[in-house]
Amino acid sequence: MKNLKKQRRIQVIxxxxxxxxxxxxxxxxxxxxxxxxxxxxxxIAEAPPEASEVFRIGGLVEEGTLVRGQGEVVRFSVTDGGASIPVTYTGVLPDLFEENQGMIGTGSYVNGVFEATEILAKHDETYMPKEVVDALKEQGVYQEPES
Known part of the structure; x- marks a missing residue:
């Protein structure tokens, strides 16, 4: 009887x-x-991902690269101070999206261009996504916001 309880307990586990x-x-x-x-x-510049991989890119919108094309197509470059990646996005950008501001985009890297399906921009003058801050600190270009 005692052996049966032990066996049942082991089976349940x-x-x-x-x-x-x-x-x-x-x-x-x-x-x-x-x-x-x-x-x-x-x-991304060091080890380009496969075109089928969906990932997030983050950094600062490089100054002088924001070009609005015909319709809703927008082209710009994202930089972390060490490299610059061209981005294309079809759609309406967030209201706070502008050059020299932090952003995160979701999409894939195809033929040397990041094709974004979603763009997120900062929501106030001091916010920047943690991943972007960490990447900028690694490159030595991050500056603490003034209080």
């Missing part, structure tokens, strides 16, 4: 462990398209 592994695998499989990794322009 094994079933629970298998269920946990299966649940973790299913969650990872479901989220595979929703996870976008961040890359700085210098990282």
């Amino acid at each position: 094994i079933v629970a462990a298998v269920a946990l592994v299966v649940a973790t695998g299913l969650i990872g499989y479901a989220m595979r398209d929703g996870i976008n990794f961040f890359r700085a322009p210098s990282q």
Whole structure:
């Protein structure tokens, strides 16, 4: 009788462990398209990702590169001080989007151009995404905002 309880307990633990592994695998499989990794322009220049990979790029909109094309097409470059990556975006830019300001874009790197599907801009004069600040600090070009 005592041996039967011990055996039943071991079976329950094994079933629970298998269920946990299966649940973790299913969650990872479901989220595979929703996870976008961040890359700085210098990282993209050093090791360009595949054209099929969707990721986030962040940095400062390089001064003098913002060109509005026909319709909703916008072209500009993003820099972190070490490298500059050309970006194209079709759509309406956020109201606060401008040159020398922080931004993050989601999209893919195709033929040397980052084709953005979404652009996010700063929301006040002091905000900059953490990833962008870290990348700019790595390049030695980040300046603390004045209080």
